[in-house]
Amino acid sequence: MFIHEMSASECREALAHARVGRLACARDNQPYIVPMNYAADGDYLYVYGFTTVGQKVEWMRSNPLVCFEIDDVVNHNIG
């Protein structure tokens, strides 16, 4: 397997096309990860979400440092 590091533009393109990501936050050394519908803005400075107040919001209020991940299986075959 070859691992190809994606350029900034490839990352932005992937972020623009995916619909669901995984939002990870942490509190008191305990990670928490949830799937999330999202939309990225044109400048890719922000990822927007809409939710109801619950565990992830409470955790992110206490620790706003988060990770957000998207993934996709693009192609199994070469050429």
Next chain:
Amino acid sequence: MSVIVFGQYEELPEKAEFESARKRAFAHIQKRVMWWEPAYISQDHRDQPNSLIPLFFRIKVEKMTGDRANPDNSEAAITTSAATGVEPQSRQTNAREPQWTRILRAALVYFVIVFGAGSVLGPIRTLLLVPRVGERIAELMELPVMLSVILMAAKFIVRRFQLPPHMIYRLGAGVIAFALGIVFEFGLVLKVTGVTLTEYFHTRDPVATAAYYISLVLLALMPLMVGRNVIGSVQKRKTRHHAESNSSHGLWPEDAPAKINAQN
């Protein structure tokens, strides 16, 4: 393929100072059909819902990285074999053999882009710039343009042909494109212009010639030099002013269930 964003959670409460940000968040999110549903369903279908207080938020992107995995020859052979039921030939040897057709195709595209651009810029330089500023300055003026073309072309072929960051792929494509360039320059161009190799070296400005050969060497090396580090970091840019959405930006859309609107 996976992309990871590192960022900061920012809440967008219904307050005057967040009005603009809320409008922007809504403008982006409402493009999705039934955008409100996951948040609603996730609470409504719990035995004991936490809350139905809707909330817009955003993650301020501070860094972004991404990796794409591609199968090597042996994996591709196994995948094909599994899909077709046909046993691949020489699976063991395929694993370490570089795909020369891919390298060759990448080199050919790389050569066509760079020397295509050179063929356009060359006459412009010779006819317009050289009579005005001389050969040396004209060549030096062209150099940054050509280096930009080489950089963009190298990034393009690495991405388009998924060239892994191995010497054989990257340098292979660069050196083949370099060789094609030499053949093109000293074969075709000199033949067409009727200049002999001796005349070519005696009449050209040494600085201009050096600049040209530096760009040729960089042509060979550039595919190896690009994309070796994680370059997915997002450059902080000045936030552009977005046209604000004129549409409604209430907490829940009008078509959201009455039950959830009643929570507002």
